[in-house]
Amino acid sequence: MTVRTRFAPSPTGYLHIGGVRTALFNWLLAKQAGGQFILRIDDTDSGRNVEEALLPILNGFKWLGLDWDEGPNVDGTDSAGPHGPYFQSQRGELYKAAAAKLLESGHAYRDYAKPEELQELRTAAEKAGEKFVYDRRWMAETDEQAAAFEAEGRSAVVRLKMPRKGKCEFTDEIRGDLEFAWGEEADHVIQRADGSCLYHLANVVDDHEMQITHVVRAIEHLPNTPRQIFIALSLGYDLPTYAHVPFVAEPGGTAKLSKRKLEKYLKNKDFASLCNAGNEIAAKAGLLPDEENNSATFNPVIVDFYREIGFLPDAVLNYLLLLGWSLDDSTEDFDREAMLKHFSLGRVNKAPASFDPQKLVAFQARWMAKLSDDEKLASCLPFMQKAGFVSVSAREDEIAHATRVLSAADDRIKMGGDALNFDDFFTADSDLKFDEAVIQKRLVKDEEAIRRLQNFREQLAALEEFTVESTEQCLKQFVESEGIKFNAIIHALRVSTTGRAVGFGMFDTLALLGKERCLARIDRAIELAS
């Protein structure tokens, strides 16, 4: 039997990081077995603008490379898969037929209770300190009974006629053998008076119709499983294999990670610093924001965030894989191939795992370090273009310069957006901004500094070749002849050529800029300091 798994997002307009992990597990399970991964859109209660709210989710999956075999088209329209439609809002007839069948077989009944009446019974039981068990007093099992209730002006919902004795046993691939007493289960409503059907029914019907073999979903669905098993069994379906994955918890906390609690997470310094890094990149790239739109999706709980600041999909996936799953006591680097080879539900942890922004960044840095020059350029180029470092047409000379800068930046670039930190190599010499405080410290307050710099400038000017080696050689000779230490000039040199106190290796910097630009900048700095 081919393995078929599914992920059923509702069109909310964003893809939550915890959801991605669940989706990843589903995807891995299907793909490693040569099976299919299905995307089913849970839009039963949204209605309008589904397409618009769905696109960010599909884009997220696309970016991550979690391709789906069946489900909506990438543009958000329905696709003609063998088990479509893949929008639950379009599958109502299927659910109604199932409800009718359940009624027919006596596994469900028409119930004419009014919500208030039920509520009263419930409160009464609660007051008496008893567990509420519906005595089915408004249940109609025959048409006569139904007619009588209807004569009173009542209308019926369809309820499951749950067993009141015995227990429901099943195996969860992550949690092992489980049993729930049937008596704990209420007679859940599966169809409203207006004929529309509820989640549990829809879910079971869809999983069956779509031939889902493994239901891998969040832990909050575990208590729902018995009633779904009841529905499935009553309908004569084979049961899928179940696996309930723990939730992803807040950074530094144990509560479930939610995109609604951003304020709170911002108090966590690691979370806040990731946010800040993102905001800085976005600001420099001119991506930002209309505030409102932004805070909703531009934050580390939502995957879009990572795409927008230049994370690598593989890094995000690698981190997420290890958030609750491990192979052994030491293997941490998993590319897709390795994930597909080794993943198994049995090794998914039972306990929730808390989201650690720092570790995510560490994974991203590792993946970035593995990239070739070309790949690194590909990751950074979009940002450099947005910031105007490189024109949209990306001329050959611009690309060559950008590549050299990136290469000199080396592992200082952890994510694509970090390329924006090196604007000093792209701004015109006349526009270069000097850090006032550093100029003060290294040029103004140091009495000898300007004279030395002026002298060294002449040495540089005399160089025929202007390379890392030649400039280094030049400085060495200069330092020797002046009888000073490296340190006595290098900081002044750095701030005058880059405007800053920190940067790449000094000679990388000089060579990167080239003779003319170095001289022009040094002249400006000297002028500024004098």
Added chain:
RNA sequence: GCCCCGUUCGUCUAGCGGCCCAGGACGCCGGGUUCUCGAUCCGGAAACAGGGGUUCGAAUCCCUUACGGGGUACCA
């Protein structure tokens, strides 16, 4: 309230009765290297939630308390 699920360093985790006075990773702290930053190299601190059992022996099995999470909807 009731019913479920969970609990190893700050965090992610290894561990499925002796290999564990608990291993790895991220982070943290100290030091080396270095023209700054980054990187890198050495070294360090850091955990079996508490209490009872079972056993020759428990992080591992059982019970219990605490804590966290979820369910208990004509939400998904």
